[in-house]
Amino acid sequence: MPPAPKSGDALFASVDRVNAELFTLTYGAIVRQLLTDLEEVEEVNKQLDQIKGFIFRGYNIGTRLVDEFLAKSNVSRCVDFKETADVIAKLGFKMFLGVTATVTNWDVEGTSCSIVLEDNPLVDFVELPDTCQGLQYCNLLSGVIRGALEMVSMKTEVTWVRDMLRGDDAYEMRVKLIKQVPEEYPYKDDD
Known part of the structure; x- marks a missing residue:
């Protein structure tokens, strides 16, 4: 029998992490530099999410964090997208950010939901100037x-719906499952 999954608090305690303030300030400095270099808020939004290059791009971080999460959490394979979203909200966010999120607003098909954060340590020390109100920090x-999610065979689209930096009452991301990608195994037995 596999070991029981760890709680979010146990996962948070088991992860080596950098000082939260150092990470927050470093990330803020990088966003500020991108704003200076690119001068277009929409271009900065794309760069923060993009796939290639720069270390603080979310996609790259996600592809690496999933391995650590699976190794340390003892979570077995999720049976569907709903269970996966719940694990992300209750365990993933707790493990890496020290906060718990809530999954709400499921569509009828069970392929789209909202993940809501009431606390977000990434925005400590942040105030957006009027010239950056479109920035998805x-x-x-x-x-x-x-x-x-792509590393566990789920192609998704993730968009921000609410943002406390823009005056909303919470941070809300809409996560939509576009397709379940079948797992491919690189080696086939020809026998």
Whole structure:
């Protein structure tokens, strides 16, 4: 019998992490530099989520974090997208950010939901100036979720619906399952 999955608090305690303030300030400095270099808020939003290059891009982080999560959490394979979203909200966010999220607003097909964060350590020390109101400062997190889900064979689209930096009452991401990608095994037995 496999070991029981760890709780979110046990996972958070078991992960080696950098100082939260250092990470938050470093991320903020990178966002600020992107704004200076690219000068277009929409281009910065894309860069924070994009696939290639720069280390703080969410997608790249997600593809790497999923391995650590699976190795340390003892979570067995999720049976569907609903269970996967629940594991992300209750265990994944707790393990890596120290917060728990809520999964709400499921569509009828069970392929789209909202993940709501009432607390987000990524935005400590952040105030958006009027010139950056279109900035999706936390787009890193949507990229992380997309990258992690792709590594477990789920192609998704993740968009921000609400953002406390823009005056909303919570941080809400809409996660939509586009397709379940069948697992491919690189080696086939020809016998």
